[in-house]
Amino acid sequence: MKVTINDVAKLCGVSMKTVSRVINNESSVRQATRDKVMTAVRELNYQPNLAARSLAGTNSYTIAYIYDNPNAYYIIDMQNGILNECRKKNFELLIHPCNAKSAGIIEEITDMIRSSRIAGVVLTPPFSEMPEVTSALNDMDVKFVRIVSGHEKTDDVSPSIMVNDFVAAYDITQHLIDLGHSDIGFISGGKEHKSTTERIDGYKAALNDNNIKVQANLIIDGEYDFESGVQGANKLLKQKQAPSAIFACNDEIAAGALFASRLQNVQIPDKLSIVGFENSPFSRQTWPKITTADQPNQTIAERATNLLINTIQGQEIDELCEQFTPSLLVRDSSGKIS
Numbered sequence: 001m002k003v004t005i006n007d008v009a010k011l012c013g014v015s016m017k018t019v020s021r022v023i024n025n026e027s028s029v030r031q032a033t034r035d036k037v038m039t040a041v042r043e044l045n046y047q048p049n050l051a052a053r054s055l056a057g058t059n060s061y062t063i064a065y066i067y068d069n070p071n072a073y074y075i076i077d078m079q080n081g082i083l084n085e086c087r088k089k090n091f092e093l094l095i096h097p098c099n100a101k102s103a104g105i106i107e108e109i110t111d112m113i114r115s116s117r118i119a120g121v122v123l124t125p126p127f128s129e130m131p132e133v134t135s136a137l138n139d140m141d142v143k144f145v146r147i148v149s150g151h152e153k154t155d156d157v158s159p160s161i162m163v164n165d166f167v168a169a170y171d172i173t174q175h176l177i178d179l180g181h182s183d184i185g186f187i188s189g190g191k192e193h194k195s196t197t198e199r200i201d202g203y204k205a206a207l208n209d210n211n212i213k214v215q216a217n218l219i220i221d222g223e224y225d226f227e228s229g230v231q232g233a234n235k236l237l238k239q240k241q242a243p244s245a246i247f248a249c250n251d252e253i254a255a256g257a258l259f260a261s262r263l264q265n266v267q268i269p270d271k272l273s274i275v276g277f278e279n280s281p282f283s284r285q286t287w288p289k290i291t292t293a294d295q296p297n298q299t300i301a302e303r304a305t306n307l308l309i310n311t312i313q314g315q316e317i318d319e320l321c322e323q324f325t326p327s328l329l330v331r332d333s334s335g336k337i338s
Helices: 005-012 016-023 031-044 050-056 072-088 105-116 131-139 165-178 194-209 226-237 251-263 281-285 297-312
Strands: 062-067 092-097 120-123 143-149 160-163 184-187 245-248 273-275 292-294 321-324 327-329
Touching (some): 005 016, 005 031, 016 031, 062 105, 062 297, 072 092, 072 297, 092 105, 105 131, 120 131, 120 297, 131 143, 143 194, 143 297, 160 297, 165 184, 165 194, 165 245, 165 273, 165 327, 184 226, 226 245, 226 251, 251 273, 251 281, 297 321
Parallel strands (some): 062 092, 062 120, 120 143, 160 321, 184 245, 245 273
16 A cells, blocks of 8 residues: 555644645754654654655746767766765756757756756756856756865855866876876867867966976867777877877877777877776776776765755755866886886
């Protein structure tokens, strides 16, 4: 027999409205009452019907994750992090992949929100860095949280999680410099992502602070994919004075660079050091394993979703912007210059 909200209310001697307030994480409930209700929920194994909750009132209990990113591991981490937090707060998740470069992208997003009764949206790059997207959501009065790249906190109209790619890229470059490298190549990701600019700027800042000239010929344009690593490494290794180290803008690019180098019988790290960014499975599945920046994408997604749901529920937020700085993770792909 299916357990109902009425069964929970009877067991703990409160009204169904009080049980509903507890399940919806409303703040106007005493902690003692909240504990009693949650004990009954667990004892009866009560599962709230989220669809019925939305139909019964004016509130929606569904949030959307809108994304366009070539990195499958990034997407999986984000989905898992958002879903974990949704389950804690009894929200449903709608996943909507789309093409950020599509001419009708704004109409696609607004149509999806209207047809799905979305309470809020989690935006990741490049959507989180597109003013036309955030303006459309503001016009619709839809709550949203942004995960963005940056190293200077700003007062924003929406809650956001800021990833400090600049400092992490600086630290990775400094690690290579400390190993004796001065000719350091850089293979970038897509320019539509602010993370690319932040990582290039961190790389350049570390070189400048160590009185090492930034060589434009050592900076290769690419995308956030394996093939860019292959092509970028081939271009760098063919130069008259090839670099002794390569900083790839993410681990997938780094894996491609490592692959291309091995095909040319370049020993890693004896003849060439390679570093990546993000600490994705790519960095752990290669040989040698890749030195990288440990970016906790799942944790970032959980914090972003927590901020969004708190905003939807009208809870007071101490800070609109939280910052994460990926930390240097040294592995076997970087070594002293020979």
